[in-house]
Amino acid sequence: MKFINYLESITGIGIYPLVSLMIFFMFFALVTLYVIKADKSYINKVKNIPVSNELQ
Amino acid sequence: MELEKFRYDNKIVKMFAYATILWSLVGMLAGLLAALQLVLPALNFDLPYTSFGRVRPIHTNAIIFAFVGNGIFMGVYYSMQRLLKARMFSDMLSKIHFWGWQLIIVLAALTLVLGYTTGKEYAELEWPIDILITLVWVVFGWNMFGTILRRRERHLYVAIWFYIATFVTVAMLHIVNSIEIPVSLTKSYSWYAGVQDALVQWWYGHNAVAFFLTTPYLGLMYYFLPKAANRPVFSYRLSIIHFWALIFIYIWAGPHHLLYTATPDWAQSLGVVFSIMLLAPSWGGMINGLLTLRGAWDRVRDSVVLKFLVVAVTAYGMATFEGPMLSLKNVNAISHFTDWTIAHVHVGALGWNGFLTFGILYWLIPRLFQTKLYSDKLANMHFWIGTLGIVVYAVPLYWAGFMQSSMWKDFTPEGQLKWQFMDTVTKMMPFYIARAIGGTLYLIGAIVMTYNLIKTVKIGNFLEVEEAEAPALSGEYHSHSKDHWHRWIERKPVQLMVLSLIVVAIGGIIEFVPAFLVKSNIPTISSVKPYTPLELEGRDIYVREGCYVCHSQMIRPFRSETARYGEYSKAGEFVYDHPFQWGSKRTGPDLARIGGKYPDSWHYNHMLDPTSMSPNSIMPPYSWLLDDDLNTSLLRGKIKAMKTLGVPYPEGYEDKAIDDLNKQAEEITTNLKKDGIETASSKEIIALIAYLQRMGKDIKAENKEVANK
Numbered sequence: 001m002k003f004i005n006y007l008e009s010i011t012g013i014g015i016y017p018l019v020s021l022m023i024f025f026m027f028f029a030l031v032t033l034y035v036i037k038a039d040k041s042y043i044n045k046v047k048n049i050p051v052s053n054e055l056q
Numbered sequence: 057m058e059l060e061k062f063r064y065d066n067k068i069v070k071m072f073a074y075a076t077i078l079w080s081l082v083g084m085l086a087g088l089l090a091a092l093q094l095v096l097p098a099l100n101f102d103l104p105y106t107s108f109g110r111v112r113p114i115h116t117n118a119i120i121f122a123f124v125g126n127g128i129f130m131g132v133y134y135s136m137q138r139l140l141k142a143r144m145f146s147d148m149l150s151k152i153h154f155w156g157w158q159l160i161i162v163l164a165a166l167t168l169v170l171g172y173t174t175g176k177e178y179a180e181l182e183w184p185i186d187i188l189i190t191l192v193w194v195v196f197g198w199n200m201f202g203t204i205l206r207r208r209e210r211h212l213y214v215a216i217w218f219y220i221a222t223f224v225t226v227a228m229l230h231i232v233n234s235i236e237i238p239v240s241l242t243k244s245y246s247w248y249a250g251v252q253d254a255l256v257q258w259w260y261g262h263n264a265v266a267f268f269l270t271t272p273y274l275g276l277m278y279y280f281l282p283k284a285a286n287r288p289v290f291s292y293r294l295s296i297i298h299f300w301a302l303i304f305i306y307i308w309a310g311p312h313h314l315l316y317t318a319t320p321d322w323a324q325s326l327g328v329v330f331s332i333m334l335l336a337p338s339w340g341g342m343i344n345g346l347l348t349l350r351g352a353w354d355r356v357r358d359s360v361v362l363k364f365l366v367v368a369v370t371a372y373g374m375a376t377f378e379g380p381m382l383s384l385k386n387v388n389a390i391s392h393f394t395d396w397t398i399a400h401v402h403v404g405a406l407g408w409n410g411f412l413t414f415g416i417l418y419w420l421i422p423r424l425f426q427t428k429l430y431s432d433k434l435a436n437m438h439f440w441i442g443t444l445g446i447v448v449y450a451v452p453l454y455w456a457g458f459m460q461s462s463m464w465k466d467f468t469p470e471g472q473l474k475w476q477f478m479d480t481v482t483k484m485m486p487f488y489i490a491r492a493i494g495g496t497l498y499l500i501g502a503i504v505m506t507y508n509l510i511k512t513v514k515i516g517n518f519l520e521v522e523e524a525e526a527p528a529l530s531g532e533y534h535s536h537s538k539d540h541w542h543r544w545i546e547r548k549p550v551q552l553m554v555l556s557l558i559v560v561a562i563g564g565i566i567e568f569v570p571a572f573l574v575k576s577n578i579p580t581i582s583s584v585k586p587y588t589p590l591e592l593e594g595r596d597i598y599v600r601e602g603c604y605v606c607h608s609q610m611i612r613p614f615r616s617e618t619a620r621y622g623e624y625s626k627a628g629e630f631v632y633d634h635p636f637q638w639g640s641k642r643t644g645p646d647l648a649r650i651g652g653k654y655p656d657s658w659h660y661n662h663m664l665d666p667t668s669m670s671p672n673s674i675m676p677p678y679s680w681l682l683d684d685d686l687n688t689s690l691l692r693g694k695i696k697a698m699k700t701l702g703v704p705y706p707e708g709y710e711d712k713a714i715d716d717l718n719k720q721a722e723e724i725t726t727n728l729k730k731d732g733i734e735t736a737s738s739k740e741i742i743a744l745i746a747y748l749q750r751m752g753k754d755i756k757a758e759n760k761e762v763a764n765k
Contacts, residue, residue, distance in 0.1 A: 020562055020566060023562075024304060024562075027300070028297075028300070028301070030542075031296065031297060031300055031542065032297060034296075034542045035293040035294075035296050035297055036293075038293065038542075042543075043292050043293060044288075044292075045211075046211050046213060046292060046546075047288040047289060047292035048288050049139055049209065049211070049213045050135075050138070050139060050213060050215075050278075050279050050282045050283055050288070051282050051283065051286060051287065051288055
């Protein structure tokens with residue numbers, strides 16, 4: 001029941017942070033790439049959602 | 057394309073707006089009372105219900121969950137309907153959400169006043185309320201996703217992403233941090249102990265700031281700032297990066313609340329690194345907000361709404377610059393446990409959350425009531441008095457914190473500590489008075505706003521039925537060939553939620569798994585033994601009275617601390633502490649090694665009247681502990697619960713515990729008698745003395761063992 005000391009150590013624990021760093025480095029690289037390449041008219045359209053509709 | 061007609065639900069927005077205003081006043085009044093109690097201890101009224109240790113959690117909970125909570129829902133329910141071009145999914149769910157949340161607030165206030173608390177900051181509420189919060193939160197999420205699925209706008213605007221991330225992360229934080237084992241309806245123990253409890257708690261505590269006080273409000277900023285300025289946000293591209301970077305990095309930063317404590321060093325370093333990185337997305341968001349007004353700054357002169365929003369975003373920028381700086385270990389060594397932290401959070405709370413909420417209210421109420429604001433003059437007055445209030449509140453506390461820390465660390469040329477702890481408290485008084493004045497100014501501003509808005513409501517005519525029309529979404533989305541993967545996420549709320557959850561879960565998992573599973577992270581100490589039954593009962597009183605609000609139990613490995621309090625705290629000392637009680641503020645001295653420092657009679661007299669034992673003390677008296685009998689009816693259940701949690705009491709000990717308790721109580725009563733104090737051994741004070749006298753002693757026993765060898 002108690003969350004303690006099931007393992008003396010985890011072998012190869014170093015891989016965990018390395019893998020997560022890789023995942024997010026790639027994710028950010030992709031997001032940044034997408035943001036740079038994104039279609040301008042589309043960005044403008046989405047950007048104006050809050051202010052475009054004067055029905056509100 | 058055929059236009060569908062529908063109606064926005066303004067009533068629910070109005071209800072949340074009223075609740076926001078009401079609870080803001082209640083929360084600020086509780087804060088003002090707490091601030092004044094530090095200057096005039098008589099304001100504790102010698103009653104358990106109004107003592108500082110209970111008032112302060114009421115203040116923090118009221119501001120975070122009642123004021124800001126209702127503010128979030130007000131803004132979300134207004135903006136989401138319009139961003140999605142759809143009425144809220146279900147009026148019934150909206151109502152259950154509203155009344156459920158108000159019920160939670162009332163229950164929270166009642167239970168905290170009565171001393172029912174788990175003793176974990178900003179998560180003090182007991183388990184039945186925790187469950188209620190979970191249910192109401194699910195209702196909120198259900199309503200939100202139902203609306204998203206019925207939307208008439210294909211693309212989810214960035215504000216909605218922030219709402220979704222808020223929903224999913226708060227759910228995760230609340231559930232993980234609230235895992236506790238119930239002993240009765242009003243008493244439970246945290247499942248985690250010591251270092252692990254601390255890591256979970258501050259992962260929660262820090263991300264409560266991130267995902268309750270920040271992400272939903274950033275969503276509101278991305279909607280209401282463009283609305284008020286009547287121009288789109290500066291850079292939508294930046295907002296996409298802002299969103300992902302912020303939620304990913306924020307979740308890791310929790311351990312910066314535990315620098316130089318007994319937590320593993322790697323966890324602290326991780327917290328520091330991510331806190332520094334956090335500066336980038338935070339400022340990205342702030343810049344995006346402020347630059348929305350580029351070329352339109354002249355409008356700020358005329359619009360009180362924009363004034364509030366600009367100061368709010370600026371305060372956000374200041375607080376999020378200061379946060380990473382405070383996370384540097386060398387700065388934290390100075391700031392931690394002092395009023396510097398209090399100043400920092402109030403720049404965030406009063407500036408960012410408060411002013412953004414006020415700005416939205418001034419924008420929203422006239423629109424909902426189809427009229428102009430009753431008085432622009434009063435609103436301007438509110439703006440200036442509120443801004444002044446923030447400055448008068450924060451500046452003295454920065455000064456106070458720096459000064460207090462310097463005094464704690466001051467040594468004479470002979471190598472002695474220069475100041476008694478009490479000297480550092482006495483020196484704080486002028487600053488505490490100034491802080492109370494700042495808080496009063498801010499509260500006056502809020503009262504002026506309330507009057508102004510009531511007048512506006514009176515002259516206006518509530519727009520209950522707001523007609524709108526928009527074409528329905530065609531069933532199938534035809535992606536064109538150059539459609540991008542991220543757009544797929546932008547169209548799919550569930551995918552967005554799942555991805556957000558993955559992003560925020562990774563940080564938590566990486567931090568927790570080694571701390572929970574790997575032995576070397578929590579080195580055990582053989583001389584550390586479980587609490588005796590009487591000490592356990594005494595510890596529960598310590599938790600009930602909120603002692604952790606002013607007293608830490610964590611001696612950092614600095615010369616100035618070991619000279620003042622004794623040997624620095626080790627991870628292994630806390631393995632039976634469900635919950636941990638390290639605290640985050642030293643209004644009074646650290647208590648980690650208080651055991652054996654004074655005789656029992658000192659504690660008895662000190663609880664009756666703190667100034668009799670330490671003149672100039674601002675601690676409230678706890679005279680009821682001397683009169684009330686200790687309720688031992690739960691003892692059996694408590695011991696059993698502790699055993700379930702892995703505390704090594706012997707087999708069948710729950711049946712013998714009461715005998716041991718009585719025996720130890722008799723010993724303390726006899727001790728007190730020697731010093732001329734006659735009291736029954738059944739009183740609560742006896743249990744508290746037992747706990748206080750135990751604290752920090754185990755490790756001294758270890759030193760003796762070593763010496764004997």
